[in-house]
Amino acid sequence: MTRRRKKVQAGHFGAKRLALVLSLLLLASASGAGWAQVSVLWAQTPDVEELDAMVTRAQRDWPVPGLAVLVVKDGETVLLKGYGEREMGSGEPVDENTLFAIASNSKAFTAAALAMLVEEGKLSWDDPVRKHLPYFQLYDPYVSQEMRIRDLLSHRSGLGTYSGDLLWYGTGYTAEEVVRRTRFVPQSGPFRASYGYSNLMFIAAGEVVAAVSGLSWQDFVEARILDPLGMDRTHTSTNDLAQRENVATPHKNWIDRTEPIDWYNWDAMAAAGGIISSVADMADWLKLQLGHGETGDVRLFSEASSWEMWTVHTARAVSAGSRELTPSTHFRGYGLGWSLHDYLGRLIVSHGGGYDGMFSRVVLVPEEDLAVAVFTNSMTSITTAITNTILDAYLGGETRDWSGNLLASWRSARRDFEARQDRFENERTGGTNPSLSLDGYAGRYGGSMYGDATVAEEGGRLVLRLLPNPDLVADLTHLHHDTFLINWRKEFAWFGKGVATFELDPLGDVREMKLDVPNDDLWFHELEMVKR
Numbered sequence: 001m002t003r004r005r006k007k008v009q010a011g012h013f014g015a016k017r018l019a020l021v022l023s024l025l026l027l028a029s030a031s032g033a034g035w036a037q038v039s040v041l042w043a044q045t046p047d048v049e050e051l052d053a054m055v056t057r058a059q060r061d062w063p064v065p066g067l068a069v070l071v072v073k074d075g076e077t078v079l080l081k082g083y084g085e086r087e088m089g090s091g092e093p094v095d096e097n098t099l100f101a102i103a104s105n106s107k108a109f110t111a112a113a114l115a116m117l118v119e120e121g122k123l124s125w126d127d128p129v130r131k132h133l134p135y136f137q138l139y140d141p142y143v144s145q146e147m148r149i150r151d152l153l154s155h156r157s158g159l160g161t162y163s164g165d166l167l168w169y170g171t172g173y174t175a176e177e178v179v180r181r182t183r184f185v186p187q188s189g190p191f192r193a194s195y196g197y198s199n200l201m202f203i204a205a206g207e208v209v210a211a212v213s214g215l216s217w218q219d220f221v222e223a224r225i226l227d228p229l230g231m232d233r234t235h236t237s238t239n240d241l242a243q244r245e246n247v248a249t250p251h252k253n254w255i256d257r258t259e260p261i262d263w264y265n266w267d268a269m270a271a272a273g274g275i276i277s278s279v280a281d282m283a284d285w286l287k288l289q290l291g292h293g294e295t296g297d298v299r300l301f302s303e304a305s306s307w308e309m310w311t312v313h314t315a316r317a318v319s320a321g322s323r324e325l326t327p328s329t330h331f332r333g334y335g336l337g338w339s340l341h342d343y344l345g346r347l348i349v350s351h352g353g354g355y356d357g358m359f360s361r362v363v364l365v366p367e368e369d370l371a372v373a374v375f376t377n378s379m380t381s382i383t384t385a386i387t388n389t390i391l392d393a394y395l396g397g398e399t400r401d402w403s404g405n406l407l408a409s410w411r412s413a414r415r416d417f418e419a420r421q422d423r424f425e426n427e428r429t430g431g432t433n434p435s436l437s438l439d440g441y442a443g444r445y446g447g448s449m450y451g452d453a454t455v456a457e458e459g460g461r462l463v464l465r466l467l468p469n470p471d472l473v474a475d476l477t478h479l480h481h482d483t484f485l486i487n488w489r490k491e492f493a494w495f496g497k498g499v500a501t502f503e504l505d506p507l508g509d510v511r512e513m514k515l516d517v518p519n520d521d522l523w524f525h526e527l528e529m530v531k532r
Contacts, residue, residue, distance in 0.1 A: 046393035048078050054389055058382055058403040059083040062410075063258045065251055066094035067376040067383075070279035071390060072290065074369045077283050086377065087249035087260050096280040097233060099247045100375035101266075102360045103353030106275040107202055108289075108309070109221055111153050111337030113209050115293075115305040116224060122212045125150040125308070129204065132211045135176075136204060137183035143191045144183075151192065152205040153336040154313035160188030161197040162521050166450060168203065168268040169522060170469035175217075175268050179204045184449035186526070195316050195334065199272040202337075206271020217271045228298050229284040234277040236270050238263045248377040250357020252493050255414045258378060261491055264356040273353065279373055282362075286371035289349075289364055309336040310349050310366070344395045352383065354521070356493035363387045370394055379493065381410050420518040421497045429480040436482075436510070438462055441502050445513050447528025455500075455513070464500060466527075476500055486517065495519035 048071070055069050066084035070077065082094030117123050129136045129147045137144045143158060151157060164185035167178045182200050189196055206217035213220050218236040226234050233244075241247050241263065249260045266274045277285075284295060293301035312333030318341075322329060332341040338349050346365050353360040360375045361383035372390050374383040385403040392400065434441075438457045446452035451468045455476070462484060466472035471492075476484035479499060486498040498517030505511040510531050515524040 046390075051079060051390060051393060052081065054403070055081075055083055055386055058386055061403060062378075062380055062382045062385075062407055063253050064376050064378040064380055064382050065258065066098070066248060067374060067386075068094055068096060068098055068100065068279040069386065070096075070283055070286070070371070070373040072283060072286050072369075072371040073394070075287065075290075080279060080283065082279075086247070088251060088258060090249075094248065094377075095246070097246055097278045098375075099233060099235070099241070099244060099276050099278055100360060100377065101250070101263075101273075101353070101355035101358045102275050102277050102282075102362075102375065103273040103355040103358065104199075105351050105353040105360055105362050106271070106273050107153075108337040108351060108362075109225060109275060109285075110202055110205050110209065110217070110271045111309050112225060112301060113217070113220055114149060114153070114205060115301045115309060115336075117209065117212050119302060119305060123149060123208070129208065132208045133179065133204065135180055137180075139183065139185065139187040140191070146191070149205070149208060150313060150336060152201040152208070155195055155197050155201070155334050156192045156314040157196065157198050157201050158187050158189055158191040158194065159185055159196050159198045159200065160523075161195075163188060163196065163198065163523060163526065164200050164449070166469075166522050166524065166527065167200070168266070170264065170471050171268065171451075172468065172470075173268055175203050175207055175271070178268055179207055181449055184447075192314075195314050199269055202272035203269050209271070218274075221275075225285075225300060228300065229281075229288060229295070231277065231281040231284055234275060234281045236274050236276075237267050238265045238276070239267070241276065248358070248375075250355065250493065251378045252357055252491065253379050253414065255411060255418060259491075261357045261493060264493070266355070273355065277375075279375060282373050282375075286362070286364065286373060290366060290369055290371055309338055310340065310347070311335055312340050343391065344397055346395060348391075350387075354379070359383050361387050363391065365391070365395070368394060381406050417518075417520075423518075424479060424483075424485060424497065424499050432480040434478055434482060435504060435508065436502075441482075441484075441510055443510065444532040445529040446532060447530055450527045452532070453513070453527075453529055486515070494521045495524075498524065 059067055065088040066086055068082040069079055071079035080096045082096055082098055084094055086092045086094055086098060118125055126148050129149060129152060164182060167173060167181050209217045209220050221236060250263060251258050252261050287295040288300060292303035292306035293299055312335060314334045316332040318329060318332050326343060328344050329341050339351055341348050346367055349364040349366060351362050357379060358377050359379055363372045372387045374386045376383060385406040388402045441462060442456050444452055444454050453464060453466045456463050462476035464474045464476055471490050474486045474488045476486060479485045483499050483501040486500055495517050498515060501514045502510045503512045512531060513529040515527055517524040
């Protein structure tokens with residue numbers, strides 16, 4: 001079933017907004033109030049054209065080729081627009097139907113899918129995961145047995161943030177194989193008493209959807225969520241994009257340049273971050289969320305399930321920096337597929353998404369019937385700058401230059417990030433030689449979690465290949481001692497240069513290879529690379 005959607009462009013008045021104007025005029029007439037008093041009251045409602053102009057300025061100021069913005073208020077779409085280009089220098093404009101990866105904003109779809117199955121009596125939030133995935137194991141037998149469905153969705157497994165993500169990133173492993181290998185991922189914090197953002201647990205949740213429903217996660221989401229909402233331009237795999245037009249191109253950001261990069265397949269972790277959509281399609285999803293599972297003639301889940309997903313299951317600390325930046329925020333936490341905090345006296349339900357070359361952000365303010373979404377084809381915090389400015393406009397926050405301030409912070413962080421990668425060469429120890437001939441480092445390395453890698457001498461140099469991901473091929477050049485600089489042959493969004501250090505045993509033979517690739521998302525140091 002599909003529904004015909006009403007698209008409202010920037011600056012158009014919704015019926016409720018027009019009713020507000022008329023009521024203010026009648027109030028002024030009846031009370032003898034003048035136009036000045038009416039205009040003061042009207043000024044409390046944001047001018048959508050001013051918000052539109054703000055986004056236009058931000059897109060030009062930031063190294064962001066293109067973006068799209070959606071604002072839903074009181075059941076109506078009041079801003080739905082694209083800005084900039086789909087690919088830098090292409091001249092092809094972004095519009096409301098341009099497709100972007102929404103990445104971890106997919107997690108709310110997985111939570112909704114499970115909520116629907118709970119309401120159908122096919123599982124319970126408190127079912128042990130092993131009831132549906134008998135092969136499920138984590139680092140500890142007790143945790144493996146005790147892990148419940150709601151634990152999968154609330155980042156309290158005891159795994160570290162992003163831990164194990166190299167298992168799905170570009171590998172040939174299926175979602176099930178990723179879950180099976182999770183038993184080798186090390187514990188980081190106490191079970192149910194620490195927060196660790198885990199894509200792996202959402203992959204497991206997607207496998208629960210498949211086991212219970214008899215449909216793959218992709219087929220379930222398409223048939224039970226996307227089709228009823230009429231989200232006909234939304235996809236669950238990059239493989240679907242070949243037949244589509246109006247698709248944004250991902251871009252990687254450096255401090256001094258921005259360049260297009262290829263789309264990267266995330267099928268193995270689709271339940272954690274695989275959805276590709278447009279702001280036009282997302283309008284229906286956000287209206288469903290604000291309607292507590294109902295929009296128009298479609299109801300997918302109950303109000304009780306909505307609040308279950310919007311209830312804090314895992315508490316998070318409010319940092320000193322956060323208290324200084326937003327003094328009205330008193331709590332932070334994670335529900336089921338959603339981040340939660342308070343701001344200016346309102347509950348904020350939100351999530352960010354980070355894909356190779358694309359960032360997104362979705363924010364809901366349920367008691368104000370307000371939702372905002374920003375999709376971009378670059379990797380910057382402009383999404384937060386825009387959503388924060390729009391929130392302040394609607395919630396009565398002080399006027400702040402979110403865009404300017406966050407742009408300065410992003411540039412500083414980007415310089416620091418690039419300095420981390422340059423540190424190896426800048427701190428090189430001169431006058432050293434490798435302990436062995438190049439052939440002495442060659443061989444097969446690996447461990448239980450990730451799989452194997454090879455180091456081979458080719459054309460007078462060493463070449464590293466991480467076999468589960470055929471794209472992870474690098475030339476190794478001697479840095480100092482038994483450490484070699486990693487130069488990847490492919491440009492990756494999340495990381496660049498790194499080092500491989502070979503540890504020798506007492507007899508002078510290589511025992512293990514350790515990888516250090518500075519980045520904030522994919523932990524190469526977790527990989528066990530023992531010489532086979």
